[in-house]
Amino acid sequence: MRKPLILFPLVFLFLFVFASAQTPPTPVDSLQAVDTPDDAGGQVDLTWKPSPDEGRAVSPVIGYQILAAPAADSTFVPIGTASAGATSVTAKDRLENGRPYYFKIRAYAMDSSYAESEVAGPVVPKGSWWNTKPAYLRIVIWMVFVVGFILYNIRKAGKKELYIRPIAGIDAIDEGIGRATEMGRPILFICGLGDAAQAATLAAFSVLGRVAQKTAQYQTRLIVPCYEPIVFTICQDIVKGAYLNAGRPEAYNEKDVFFVVYDQFPYVAAVNGIMLREKPATNFYLGQFYAESLMLAETGFEAGSIQIAGTDQLIQMSFFIVACDFTLIGEELFAASAYLSKEPEQVGSIKGQDWGKVIFAGLSILGVVSVLLDENLRVHFFGFFRKLMLNE
Amino acid sequence: MSQPNPSAPTLGPGFWEKFALLDRRIIFAFIFLGLALPLFYTIRQPIPVSPEGRAYYQSIENLPAGSKVLLSFDYDPPSSPELQPMAEATFKQLFTKNCKLVVIGLWPQGPQQAEQALATALRDPRFKDKKLEYGVNYANLGYMAGNEIVIQKMNADIISTFPSDYKGNATASLPIMRGVRNYKNFDFIINFSSGFVGTREWVQFCVDRSGAKMIAGNTAVQAPENYPYFRSGQLKGLLAGMKGAAEYETVAGQPGKGISFMGSQSVAHLVVILFVILGNIAYFVSRRKW
Amino acid sequence: MRKEIPLVIMVACGVFMAIQFFVPHELPALIYQNLNKTVQVVGAVALVLGIVSLLSLHFAKINRRQPGYGYSYILIAFFFMMAASGFLPAKVNLGSFLGTGDRVEGSFYLNLYNYVLTPVQATMFALLAFFIASAAFRAFRARSVIATLLLLTAIIVMIGRVPIGPFVLGDWISDLADWIMAVPNAAAKRAVIVGVGLGILSLSLKMVLGIERAWLGGGR
């Protein structure tokens, strides 16, 4: 019991000496609070001039605490912090939309003394209805350009015949259907492993519609084993609709458009089995594919089928190119649906896509030239465009 | 292509024509043997070690003993042939250095892969005396859904991101987690990944934002995407596929599955290339006759 | 009306989703977050429909005694066994051989997954090693400039990746392989990505405008 007795005066002395040495720092100056622009609400931007005591020798300011209150005279509660050197912060905690808030900033010194700034406010946080950040503006500009070109060409399309270059894979589709009809063997159509929202799957749908219409006319059997459940229901609608349109609803066999399983390799096992047992004359692989691409294509080759593939997955394109008779590379798959339909609007959209490529190539060339001039001759002529069009 | 001539019995144009249309099952048989036979023998082939593979080993070796390491297992069983050998060897090297290991997974089956690799590593006789204990020397915090969001959340607070571990214990109760709040409390981060979410996201959201030191093991297909991160220093080392595992085992001087499998790899690649060359000879010989 | 209403729904949803990207307000954000939920529910229901389709197909096979109908019995039996194992109450114990109820480690459900599904999956995936070899043999013939380029780059990248390549031919082969991966490969990849991007953009636009309606079935 003796030790505390000795310690007590010492501690007291210590506290006395150091407490008296505590010097509260100068508070931050000109605190301003505004509702954060371009946000969903619940946030307020605070800016201030830092305390001049951040750099003082004895117990400098080491950080700031952000305080908020619903009224200038009510109790302020801490809602966040900022480190020394910061001159702004976005307060996001515990702020509700549509209510006024007052803010102040507490500057803390090393010795835990502090000083509070003047109160800023009131600010009412609210959500914005349009994002005005440059990055978003650029996207709008791009949209106007690219979408504008596509729309312009879709509109213009009805007026005169548009040239579309021949695409071997697309021409092969009709041949494939003809082959199956001649041989009296079925056609196998696979929409890939993507879901119904993948663009490649959507492109496959429109080709499926064309193929089904033809098979309905020629009375060729069309087998569509599906992987994704939603894709399966849509495929049923498409094939059924095509048979109806062709005036042969009775020829539609519900059991030929079926769901297999929602699991990559069991699906492949099943489709491989179908290929070897039904021996289809033509196999279509259109849509999104992964590792199964080569398994399907090799088994289809073994079964003696003509194979037409198309995907937007780069690695799988290489397998299809190697193992299939015809492959629609990337964008060709998307062109296929438009090309086959021959509808002016659809063909016009292909033309619009080409305009998109012109913009792409043009900007790339301009960019390359500008970099060349910029770095070697210090001539800046493209800076404005780059700022306008690219997020850097 | 012309029909093969069935009456030609010996080497000559007839043979090559037949060869051009070779039954693929013969190729299959060669591939199978090419992969299986080397497993019975140790094929001595020098394994050139890439700079990124050497750096992978060295950066672990340079860790002070007893460092705290975070490992993220972002792959599932289909990729385990490529990533499992490197995971096992990495665990062994880390345990030799008495590191404390915290495992997580951003793929649902990742933690399970980690458990298997841990079990294999712990069976190593070298660690028998070390009395490695769950919760003290290593822990598995399990899987958390949310992909790159999880990586970002961990930068703020790991324990609240993973409230309980793989076995259902409260994470905060594990001795190994004492004093761990975010990436700053780990000396090192290791990521095994086979796609999204994986190394790229770890670099973007963990390394770039918290300054953590990280190395990664990738599948061979994915690795080229991440080489730039090694060159720029965002990754301190990178192993690519089975070859990466073999390189690692070579540097570490611990021959394991990686090296023994590389023998099979080399033979199988040679078989494929040989068949392609022969196929081309066959093609040109049989074409000349037309 | 059976096609018009879905079209209106689709166009409305499409336009909304495109515009909400530019609107930081919380209401669109809330709708956006909840969209995922809806997609999940619709997808889950569609899966039930799919399984009904699968089972009815195989029951029909059995009824009509189609060739190979015996395998349909196996498929159906295993489906019901697996499904039932997932709904076993937690307290059920089928013994150490089959496992427990519920869906935890060591349960019958996960045992079936781990010991039946996983090895078969791995083996199916591994068959690719055979197919990649046979495809290479069949297709890599120097028939034209294009085919030769395909063949040469594939071979160079292959040799450059295995240890024996640089060992026999020298380091240049793996350097060349790396250069191919980093330069021409990257260039063409970008061209493909741009093309695909434009294709998707234009397709999405046609969807949102209601021009592309193949998914509704049967054209117009």
Place this chain on the structure above:
Amino acid sequence: MPGMVSLTLAGFLTLGIMSFVYKDNPIYKFCESIFIGVSAGYYFVLIFYQSLLPQLTDKIGLTGALTDSALAYYRQSGSLASVQWFNLIAAVLGMMMLMRLLPKIGWISRWPLAFVIGSIAGLKLIGELQTNIMTQIQKSILPLWAPQYVDGSLSLAASIGQSLTNIVLVGGILTGVIYFFFSKEHKGVFGGAARVGIWFLMVTFGAAFGLTVMSRMSLLIARIDFLLRDWLHLLG
């Protein structure tokens, strides 16, 4: 499952599936049926517990005792919050989907499909522009003359190397894009550029193929290793 039995089962299934590369046979068909049946059952259970139960019936309040379920919330407060409205919309759309089973009103299932497809098409519209087109332009803007400095002084060899690399990159991108031009005939200079473009594409496809070989071989090595080592104990 005891080790031996599970190993034997896995070994048998592995061999059964592998036998497919020889030819289609009864053992493969047997394994295939097991495979599909088990997988369908697995995903049925998974989707039931992950989506149907929590997202559909729990959120409405038909099952489970969730406090945020629509029914419970309505009983307490007499109204519904926005989240519950969304739950109900999701549930109604799910029900519409189920109507497919009834031939008479099956057409109503197109409504939820329209909802899903339309929403995601709208999302894609912006996403593609941003990630695939704008970013790619940025990456294509490369200096054709790229001076490289080694220890502060210009290295001519390295500079030429880097410049050539950049020229090939830019050239490859532009000719590749030209190949994808559909509305202009590929002839003359334009056709020549398109031809160079397809060469670049072929190099890419060859590289992708060559790169994948090792991964695929790894998979088979692992299976063979399993058969020979773990199952048959032929390897040490």
